[in-house]
Amino acid sequence: MQTTASSSEIVLTCSGLTKDFTDLWGRPTVRSLDNLTMEVRRGEVFGLLGPNGAGKTTTIKLILGLIFPTSGSVRVLGADPQDIYAKQKIGYLPEESYLHRYLNAEETLDFYGRLFDLPPAIRKQRAAALIERVGLSHARRRPLKEYSKGMVRRVGLAQCLINDPELVLLDEPTSGMDPIGSREIKDLILDLKKQGKTVLLSSHLLGDVEDVCDRIAMLYRGRLHLEGRVSELLEVGDVTEISVKNLAPAALEAVRSEAAKLGGSVVGEHRRRERLETLFLQVVERERGKAK
Amino acid sequence: MFPAEIMPSYDADQFNAALALIWGCVGMCILFLVWPGGQGRRLARQIFALGVLGFREGIRQNVLWMMFSLSAIAGGLAYFSDADGTHSGRARLIIETSLSIGEVLGASLIVLLSAFSVSREIESRIMYTLGTKPVPRVGILAGKALGFWCVQLVYAVVLILFTAALVRAVPLRPETRQTDKFSGNTGDASVSSWEKLHRSTLFTRRYRLPEHGEGATPSLAIIKAGEQRTFEFEIERSALNREALEIQFHLASSMAFNPLIPDMLVRMGYAGSPPILEKTISVAQDRPFSIYLEDTDVAESGRLQVTLGASKEDKYKTSILVSAQHGVRAGLPADGLVGNLSKSFVLLALQGWILALITTAWSGVLSFPVTVALGLLMVLGGEMSRQALLLLDSNSETLKNMGPAAMDATNAASEGVKAMTAYIVLLLKILPDFRTAGGPAAFIDGNFISGWAIAYAAFWMGVVRAFGWAIPGALSFQGREVGK
Secondary structure, three states: OOOOOOOOOEEEEEEEEEEEEEOOOOOEEEEEEEEEEEEEEOOOEEEEEOOOOOOHHHHHHHHHOOOOOOEEEEEEOOEOOOOHHHHOOEEEEOOOOOOOOOOEHHHHHHHHHHHOOOOHHHHHHHHHHHHHHOOOHHHOOOEHHHOOHHHHHHHHHHHHHOOOOOEEEEEOOOOOOOHHHHHHHHHHHHHHHHOOOEEEEEEOOHHHHHHHOOEEEEEEOOEEEEEEEHHHHHOOOOOOOOOOOOOOHHHHHHHHHHHHHOOOOOOOOOOOOOOHHHHHHHHHHHHHHHHO | OOOOOOOOOHHHHHHHHHHHHHHHHHHHHHHHHOOHHHHHHHHHHHHHHHHHHHHHHHHOOHHHHHHHHHHHHHHHHHHHOOOOOOHHHHHHHHHHHHHHHHHHHHHHHHHHHHHHHHHHHHHOOHHHHHOOOOOOHHHHHHHHHHHHHHHHHHHHHHHHHHHHHHHHOHHHOOOOOOHHHHOOOOOOHHHOOHHHHOOOOOOOOEEEOOOOOOOOOOOOEEEOOOOEEEEEEEEOHHHOOOOEEEEEEEEEEOOOOOOEEEEEEEEEEEOOOOOOEEEEEEEEOOEEEEEEEOOOOOOOOEEEEEEEEOOOOOOOOOOEEEOOOOEEEEEOOOOOHHHHHHHHHHHHHHHHHHHHHHHHOOOHHHHHHHHHHHHHHHHHHHHHHHHHHHHHHOOHHHHHOOOOOHHHHHHHHOHHHHHHHHHHHHHHHHOOOOOOOOOHHHHOOOOOOOHHHHHHHHHHHHHHHHHHHHHHHHHHHHOOOOOO
């Protein structure tokens, strides 16, 4: 869990945001988002949580102006979502990387750099740095159609950052990634946070969100059910965990007795376990070391 | 180059229209680029980037090159066909099959591809990425249009180069024409007719022999140096339904190796009235030479006299040979550039609206039949209606009825034909006439439409097509949800 360095400046506001999808004749078929009100502050990593169909992606699309709200309003960086100048400062990674498959990584980044009207030198420099950052240097001149899903995802992430955005919207960023890729993306998000960027992260992978987010909003069936700081939401106020190493069974028993004497009760006791992700990364790192 | 009085009036229109359009465009570009704040330049760069991408996307479409292959095969077959037995006839056929068909098919296909490009990107969700970038939606559409217009340009250039190579190779095969094919229309359909051989010219509705009268035998006229000869043509004003007339001669000279017949006198007027036209000009040898009469020039019925005179001053004392194929044809004059551009713009704007609907409101499934229907309307109405007109007038019944009462006889012959002709006339009035607005067939009568005019017209047709597509498309696209 991360501590926040966010300021009080609001970069994103959703007020009473509602979205009904309609059929061919304009009749509402489903309410995808219902009266969502939330704010994201500058410099924080904000997580949108929810099961499939909760309205996470719809919220992001509304924020980006890809679809229009039925009611309510969105302000992004103080402007309307359609505003060209606001878009200049936004980076977006869709839930799947939708890119032109006949371009290679360099061409893709160059193309999107051009759309941001970046000068050629900066475009070239950023493209090279981002390709390096997402670990695709070896395949930078291969067309995307030859990439694996995870590799395309990495290019998608690179295009999302080509404009050095102030606000980064990541929709299921670790989708299709292997655990190493997932870890790298989480590291990248933390890097972005260190650089003062604001990140809006949508995911149903709770572990990912817990690892990187300062605040979260939980959506279910289009409605906001919970919002707050991760640290506060997950804290169980009357339970304290103490991790002790090399404790003999007798000493452990003494700790239990002492806790009881002091008025506490042991509600759970377990041997500490590594996270599967950590174990996986250790194994891979070890094998990599051997290969070298 | 013919003087303006003899050239069809659209040639002058072409020049003025081209100049006006070019300067208008240059002005708009300058305004765009010097717009305060550099926003114009920024948008131009974005459109260029999208255009490059659109071009790469378009040029990769296999179906486009399949279409080119079909046109090329058609052109190749035409090369090995006999056509009318002459080199020029074979060249005409090659151009007609390869270039005309290829251009029409290619243009329709590219319009189709560009329409699908946006809807495909919406459906494949690339627009999720593209639509979140700081490019106005009008820029996205303009970029697409630019890219696909460039594809069309490349396609046209490749097609033209291919056709030109075939045409250049035409003389490698000897001519096989027979003399009797040029003996004019004797009323016997089996002899074929001059009309059939020149079915691509602008005026195609009817042909009347100058020596009118049943059973009249046309003959070769020789005009010796310093002499003149007058040809008379019976004009029946009432038989013309606001049609223009083309008086055509097939001219050769005693100086067979000179491509031009120098300083020929041309005088035209109604018998007993002051001449409508009097000029001394040099004309191409062994080519049809036409004098056009607009509807307004055909003031009355009567005998129209055309006098041709061979130059007395010519040091070679060239005699002019007027072969039997001279005569009058009546028909709808092809549109000039201005008319064509106006019609095209309206139609392409309409097309743009429909494509915009397809692109921005309808699903890809619906877009296909609508686009095909639209394409058929354009193609049938524009190019093929003219061909249909030719076919109608080339039937043997019409040929048999050639003679002084041909017009009346034809009109009376079939109510169905009459109705069909009226329908096609209506279509031709509404739809662009690609044949003269830079349509490749214009090459055929290159003595009337110069290369630059064709190039200008082709260029502006492209521009008009792009704008006709992008402007209404942008208006509709602006309000489209691309993230559904």
